[in-house]
Amino acid sequence: MKEFDFIRAIQPANLRQSHVIKGIGDDAAIVRTPYHDSILTVDTMVENIHFSRKTVDPFHIGWRALAANISDIAAMGGVPIAYLVSIVVSDNWKEHELIEIYNGMDELARKYNMDLIGGDTVIGQELSISITVMGTVAANGKRYRSHARDGDVVFVTGNLGGSACGLHVLLQDTGNSLTPFKDAIRKHQMPIPNVEFVERCASIKRMALNDISDGIASEANEIAKASNISIEIEPDKLPTHKDLEHFPSELQYQWKMSGGEDFELLGTVSLHEWHEIKKIANQIHVPITKIGSVHYHTERNGKAWIKDNNKLLRLEPTGYIHKTK
Amino acid sequence: MKEFDFIRAIQPANLRQSHVIKGIGDDAAIVRTPYHDSILTVDTMVENIHFSRKTVDPFHIGWRALAANISDIAAMGGVPIAYLVSIVVSDNWKEHELIEIYNGMDELARKYNMDLIGGDTVIGQELSISITVMGTVAANGKRYRSHARDGDVVFVTGNLGGSACGLHVLLQDTGNSLTPFKDAIRKHQMPIPNVEFVERCASIKRMALNDISDGIASEANEIAKASNISIEIEPDKLPTHKDLEHFPSELQYQWKMSGGEDFELLGTVSLHEWHEIKKIANQIHVPITKIGSVHYHTERNGKAWIKDNNKLLRLEPTGYIHKTK
Known part of the structure; x- marks a missing residue:
């Protein structure tokens, strides 16, 4: 897998949120918080522990991983704005399967106008996906x-x-x-x-x-x-x-x-x-x-x-x- | 390793930042952004790819991993506020070594009054540490x-x-x-x-x-x-x-x-x-x-x-x- 081709393939062409001031492409992302208060949550899913290719295909792996994080934002009373994805890739995964994982996330993210604003792609022995979601919540809307x-x-x-x-x-x-x-x-x-x-x-x-x-x-x-x-x-x-x-x-x-x-x-x-x-x-x-x-x-x-x-x-x-x- | 004992051991007793409204203990964390704009960055380090026990001990693994992320926040013109740590733990790591990783992060975080506000601890075949740092930046201070x-x-x-x-x-x-x-x-x-x-x-x-x-x-x-x-x-x-x-x-x-x-x-x-x-x-x-x-x-x-x-x-x-x- 050519790393740069892969990163290009998963990089969004446009931003959906006017709140995202800087997406992928610098040292870090910048997000304006409409309600002043940010919500942050992170979850990691490891192959054969949190999911198996027997029961979910790559598209669903991405969807479910992002859904779990968005659900945490909702449970605090917030709305999701953006997400970052760190993925450890092992060599038994093909590039098109990895892209399908990101497609699954993107399909769900689209429902909420969320932007992919950063992440990391590293090599390892087993696939693991760590997703950070940022949301926002009004001062009197915290649950x-x-x-x-x-x-x-x-x-x-x-x-x-x-x-x-x-x-x-x-x-x-x-x-x-x-x-x-x-x-x-x-x-x-x-x-x-x-x-x-x-x-x-x-x-x-x-x-x-x-x-x-x-x-x-x-x-x-x-x-x-x-x-x-x-x-x-x-x-x-x-x-x-x-x-x-x-x-x-x-x-x-x-x-x-x-x-x-x-x-x-x-x-x-x-x-x-x-x-x-x-x-x-x-x-x-x-x-x-x-x-x-x-x-x-x-x-x-x-x-x-x-x-x-x-x-x-x-x-x-x-x-x-x-x-x- | 008893998971709950470990989580208790790494959980901060107090918050350092008045900006952190909700730390560990609910579905997600809530952070007030003093300058209204948040900076977010994530990095993952995998054992034997990004570090080796031969050249860094667990304390330094934690310090370096957090330092790399804080450095990204600084390079955007921002100051760091809080961090989340997702760790995939393999069974050749002892609990006291894992706690030392968090101690290394905490020692550096203390310099900047940063709070550990969330994360995830999961089991896998190899150690990997994914750190998300949130910072804040003034509208005219972006670099x-x-x-x-x-x-x-x-x-x-x-x-x-x-x-x-x-x-x-x-x-x-x-x-x-x-x-x-x-x-x-x-x-x-x-x-x-x-x-x-x-x-x-x-x-x-x-x-x-x-x-x-x-x-x-x-x-x-x-x-x-x-x-x-x-x-x-x-x-x-x-x-x-x-x-x-x-x-x-x-x-x-x-x-x-x-x-x-x-x-x-x-x-x-x-x-x-x-x-x-x-x-x-x-x-x-x-x-x-x-x-x-x-x-x-x-x-x-x-x-x-x-x-x-x-x-x-x-x-x-x-x-x-x-x-x-």
Whole structure:
């Protein structure tokens, strides 16, 4: 692979954002922050650990890696502006496959008018992709894990378990038609972060948000801990990806609770503002579901719980439920 | 290695910058940009490609990796604020060695009050470290490669060749004392980016800057190309690291011209402002040397040249000099 040809191939011809003052081509990039506050996040994906060529092609590797980072920006209340990509390339990857990785990122970036503003290409023994995303957020639009309060509604966008189900189907591939699972597969390969929903919620005064990268059990515990409240989830209310109906209920439960990588949002909001965000979600056709409530209870604070016939059972971050109170 | 213990060990106890609104601990970090414009850069270093345990210990790996990124921020005219570290860890690295890598970064970060605000720790087959640095720059303080103009003075900070000389000595290590080369070794292991000089030059109206990561021949060509001017360098004026005197003149020349990683600054400025920045450099004890001049000459624009007894010889980015005009 000729390094300069490759860099030329992945370099954007134009900038999309007026906020990007200097893109690729100097010592570093310069970005104007419309709201004065910048959001930064970085994630690294390593071949055979975070993805496998068996279940995702290069285009999807790029899409998913960028989606995971954009989802973090959304979960802080922000909108993404630009991204930088550092890639370690091993010699079992062909140039056109690497370009496809960048094409996958670019296809998603286009939805948000994001610019590729920098990066690095180095040689190594295994492919790894490190993406930094910069976004921006208004001073009163920040959505921290620590923002949950007693009495809040706990909600989730979209539905759960699709990504884990899609991965399962791709790994098990027995030669049968994958058509019945095409939505779940798409959810795994090309997840869509919830940027628009977060943007439209700019008028909401207070909201705790986490994106669902590690499964709802894990994210609920993180909010409970950061806000020092208890989160009670009603398991029957969890919205389930439709393709899960083909599988036994234990698998369904596991995928919904701890499958992860759905990149939906788990949030809490006051009852008053819950009616507001339901309206907003309806307007942009984002499904949103009330799945539980927030309580202040000194013995239960800092943890997530499952409501089971008026009993509260401890929900571990892993998705495991203690069968006694 | 227990992942959570490791993350706890590298997590900063306090924030240094009032600009950092949210550090590690949520979906992403939030940084307020004092000058409204953010600078972003990322670099990845892979074991046995960018560094070897033979010549740098873990502390220096961290220091150098961060220094290279800070140097890019300085070369844009900015000051660094915060950094994110994504590390791919292989199992031949012990936890205390990995912590030393972060200690090396932290020791350098402390000089600039920079905060570690995020990152990622993943497992892989080889160690690689990807650092993203965010800085800030005033609207009129940007220093692009494209800012050189006909008649400018070409200057360099500090001296050249030290890092390459230090690396050479460490690689050749014959068991003799390394004391005569300790400054060059330090320059290789613990380079200091020129942030203070750039900050003090805030009042300078126009300046082209590149940091010397790939050797002065390469950087001079980059400025010439971006500004569409010709850069003429007088080779006798290049400031030489003192430890180079122990080596033959061919090696000295090679290290000065294309050794790289000195992380000094190559710049151009009007003659009028040259007197200003000389004063500034003197005040903060940063050596600064005029090494050539900028010319507009349609046949020579876009390239760097060596002045040799009134003849101009083409200086390739690699440091190679064409012996005929």
